[in-house]
Amino acid sequence: MTSPLVELNNISRHFPGKRTSLFGPPETVRAVDGLSLRINRGEVLSLVGESGSGKSTVGKALMRLTDLTAGEIVFDGQEISRFDRARMRPLRRRIQMVFQDPYASLNPKASVADTLAAPLEIHEPDLTRAQRQDRVADILETVGLSPDFAARYPHEFSGGQRQRIGLARALITKPDLLVADEPISALDVSVQAQVINLLLELQQRLGLTILFISHDLSVVSHISDRIAVMYLGRVVEVAPAEALFRAPRHPYTEALLSAIPEPDMRARRKRMILKGDIPSPVNPPSGCSFRTRCPYAIAECANARPLLEPAGPGHLKACIRDDLDLSPALTSDT
Amino acid sequence: MSTAEPKPAAPPVLQVSDLEITFNTRAGPVRAVRDVNFQIAKGETLAIVGESGSGKSVTSLAMLRLLPGAPFCKVSGQVLLSHEGRQTDLVTCSADDMRAIRGRHASIVFQEPMTSLNPVHTAGTQIAESIRRHIGLGQRAAMERAIELLDLVGIPDPRRRAASFPHEMSGGMRQRVMIALALACDPSLLIADEPTTALDVTIQAQIIELMKDIQARTDLAIIFITHNLGVVADVADKVMVMYAGSPVETAPVADLFERPLMPYTRGLLQSVPRITFSASRGQPLPAIRGTVPSPLALPQGCSFGPRCDWFLSGTCDADTPLLQPVQRGHDVRCHRCETILKELAIQ
Numbered sequence: 001m002t003s004p005l006v007e008l009n010n011i012s013r014h015f016p017g018k019r020t021s022l023f024g025p026p027e028t029v030r031a032v033d034g035l036s037l038r039i040n041r042g043e044v045l046s047l048v049g050e051s052g053s054g055k056s057t058v059g060k061a062l063m064r065l066t067d068l069t070a071g072e073i074v075f076d077g078q079e080i081s082r083f084d085r086a087r088m089r090p091l092r093r094r095i096q097m098v099f100q101d102p103y104a105s106l107n108p109k110a111s112v113a114d115t116l117a118a119p120l121e122i123h124e125p126d127l128t129r130a131q132r133q134d135r136v137a138d139i140l141e142t143v144g145l146s147p148d149f150a151a152r153y154p155h156e157f158s159g160g161q162r163q164r165i166g167l168a169r170a171l172i173t174k175p176d177l178l179v180a181d182e183p184i185s186a187l188d189v190s191v192q193a194q195v196i197n198l199l200l201e202l203q204q205r206l207g208l209t210i211l212f213i214s215h216d217l218s219v220v221s222h223i224s225d226r227i228a229v230m231y232l233g234r235v236v237e238v239a240p241a242e243a244l245f246r247a248p249r250h251p252y253t254e255a256l257l258s259a260i261p262e263p264d265m266r267a268r269r270k271r272m273i274l275k276g277d278i279p280s281p282v283n284p285p286s287g288c289s290f291r292t293r294c295p296y297a298i299a300e301c302a303n304a305r306p307l308l309e310p311a312g313p314g315h316l317k318a319c320i321r322d323d324l325d326l327s328p329a330l331t332s333d334t
Numbered sequence: 335m336s337t338a339e340p341k342p343a344a345p346p347v348l349q350v351s352d353l354e355i356t357f358n359t360r361a362g363p364v365r366a367v368r369d370v371n372f373q374i375a376k377g378e379t380l381a382i383v384g385e386s387g388s389g390k391s392v393t394s395l396a397m398l399r400l401l402p403g404a405p406f407c408k409v410s411g412q413v414l415l416s417h418e419g420r421q422t423d424l425v426t427c428s429a430d431d432m433r434a435i436r437g438r439h440a441s442i443v444f445q446e447p448m449t450s451l452n453p454v455h456t457a458g459t460q461i462a463e464s465i466r467r468h469i470g471l472g473q474r475a476a477m478e479r480a481i482e483l484l485d486l487v488g489i490p491d492p493r494r495r496a497a498s499f500p501h502e503m504s505g506g507m508r509q510r511v512m513i514a515l516a517l518a519c520d521p522s523l524l525i526a527d528e529p530t531t532a533l534d535v536t537i538q539a540q541i542i543e544l545m546k547d548i549q550a551r552t553d554l555a556i557i558f559i560t561h562n563l564g565v566v567a568d569v570a571d572k573v574m575v576m577y578a579g580s581p582v583e584t585a586p587v588a589d590l591f592e593r594p595l596m597p598y599t600r601g602l603l604q605s606v607p608r609i610t611f612s613a614s615r616g617q618p619l620p621a622i623r624g625t626v627p628s629p630l631a632l633p634q635g636c637s638f639g640p641r642c643d644w645f646l647s648g649t650c651d652a653d654t655p656l657l658q659p660v661q662r663g664h665d666v667r668c669h670r671c672e673t674i675l676k677e678l679a680i681q
Contacts, residue, residue: 050537216607219607222607261564263566
């Protein structure tokens with residue numbers, strides 16, 4: 001068995017919150033709190049969760065756009081969480097990111113050619129001008145845009161086209177790992193499908209490993225090999241995509257699956273409605289952080305933080321109740 | 335909001351005829367919305383579906399006269415609201431009449447619960463203000479009613495929450511306050527403009543249940559504007575699909591999902607990602623090619639023509655198709671509708 005491309009070992013990212021008294025210490029916002037996850041080579045791993053669950057912070061920590069409070073990040077055998085800028089630079093070519101907002105993530109004053117050539121100037125300075133232009137034309141074609149677009153500026157493009165440019169900028173350095181943080185949630189439904197298809201096609205053609213961060217479970221089911229569900233800064237369940245939808249083992253996963261709006265009138269299901277909101281990451285509940293909203297919580301849930309334990313082939317869950325019969329999003333005949 | 339048989343005939347709460355909205359821009363007049371016709375009865379939910387730029391939100395703002403007036407914008411047509419045994423045309427009535435109706439007989443909930451509440455007043459004060467103004471209750475009685483409303487929309491500890499400011503609440507809670515505010519004067523029509531889009535899925539499910547529950551109790555007519563077809567299947571009785579500023583298909587919700595006829599609706603329904611697995615990853619999602627046209631440069635003839643698989647040159651690019659009844663209650667704007675129906679029958 002080959003080693004995973006990325007291993008996140010017990011990582012935490014705490015932010016200082018607001019000060020509750022004049023001279024007292026500030027509160028601590030535990031955005032990511034003791035999370036472990038591995039990403040295998042060539043797979044699409046999705047990280048799902050609601051806003052405030054810490055999924056974007058995990059992506060940023062992996063990109064080294066934010067520093068860790070504790071834990072380690074092992075990328076291709078090297079522990080990189082404390083690398084300085086100079087040591088990170090060669091690795092940045094290999095880890096690239098696509099952002100959520102195609103309007104804010106492109107420089108409005110730079111032409112498409114300038115935007116796409118910038119990573120090459122840094123990572124492959126030996127290229128001649130003509131070689132760079134060729135690479136720009138190639139990558140535009142790869143993402144389904146005409147090479148003639150190179151001279152244009154971002155405002156001339158629609159949201160879907162801009163997201164293709166963002167993808168081209170990430171892929172031009174031929175990365176091993178692509179972190180895609182909600183790459184389609186700002187797009188219209190009819191355009192979303194185009195971008196998902198492109199992402200999957202490129203993943204297979206280029207052998208990319210993708211960390212796909214999303215809150216949309218239907219999209220995630222379509223593109224993932226494995227899915228990790230986050231709640232309040234921790235992973236509560238990881239499983240192969242199909243197993244997660246057919247046999248969820250954590251009550252929060254059950255609730256998330258049940259809340260997916262279903263556009264098929266015949267597949268109506270009984271909804272499981274969670275009570276209340278996601279608690280504040282400043283004061284997460286003791287023990288299992290989901291227990292305040294969990295319909296199956298028992299007294300023991302408050303005692304200790306449940307660990308991720310095996311619950312099937314490739315399936316891990318952090319829940320002390322093994323006796324639950326949770327409803328799947330799909331029954332076996334669909 | 336059931337999917338059962340059509341409800342018995344009652345006078346429509348709202349009847350919209352030939353609504354047209356034109357904005358005057360630097361690039362010239364832009365017809366953002368045209369040919370909008372629909373009616374909605376007591377206890378009924380109409381979902382208006384469309385992508386960004388389809389004109390669905392502008393339609394909702396125009397109905398409550400929330401758009402800037404001349405010279406920036408021109409609204410024509412008729413929006414007849416039934417209230418207290420009378421009918422008022424909201425396009426032509428006086429500003430005073432409009433103020434007496436808005437928030438009293440017809441109210442609106444917006445997408446963004448963060449920006450649609452006043453940050454410097456408590457939730458209770460904002461709800462009580464509407465009650466005092468429209469119903470004329472005293473300060474104390476209005477505040478008691480506000481607390482009852484907060485309780486009705488499922489806010490825990492409503493008395494304490496009435497004294498909270500919007501920034502002290504979560505997004506879901508703020509949206510509940512917005513709904514309480516909209517329902518404060520017991521209106522007959524509620525317009526909900528993407529009320530769950532800014533919320534997380536588990537909170538979205540809570541808000542949808544709440545709206546259904548309130549409708550069952552009060553017989554409210556709801557216009558639910560959304561781009562999420564999953565939500566539509568969940569809440570609507572009737573659906574109106576908009577594309578590039580005009581309705582392209584209207585149908586009872588079950589018909590629309592079972593037998594969509596307009597190629598745009600068919601494409602939209604197919605391109606929604608369903609729960610499918612990596613086994614099927616070889617197969618790409620069906621996508622609609624191209625992008626939504628700019629309202630400044632609509633294509634000749636059918637606006638969907640250039641993106642349509644059924645496009646027939648000489649027909650579809652000649653003149654604009656009309657919205658025509660195909661089956662009972664099912665109207666479609668498409669030149670090729672007969673052909674599509676035939677092919678569907680063969681399959």
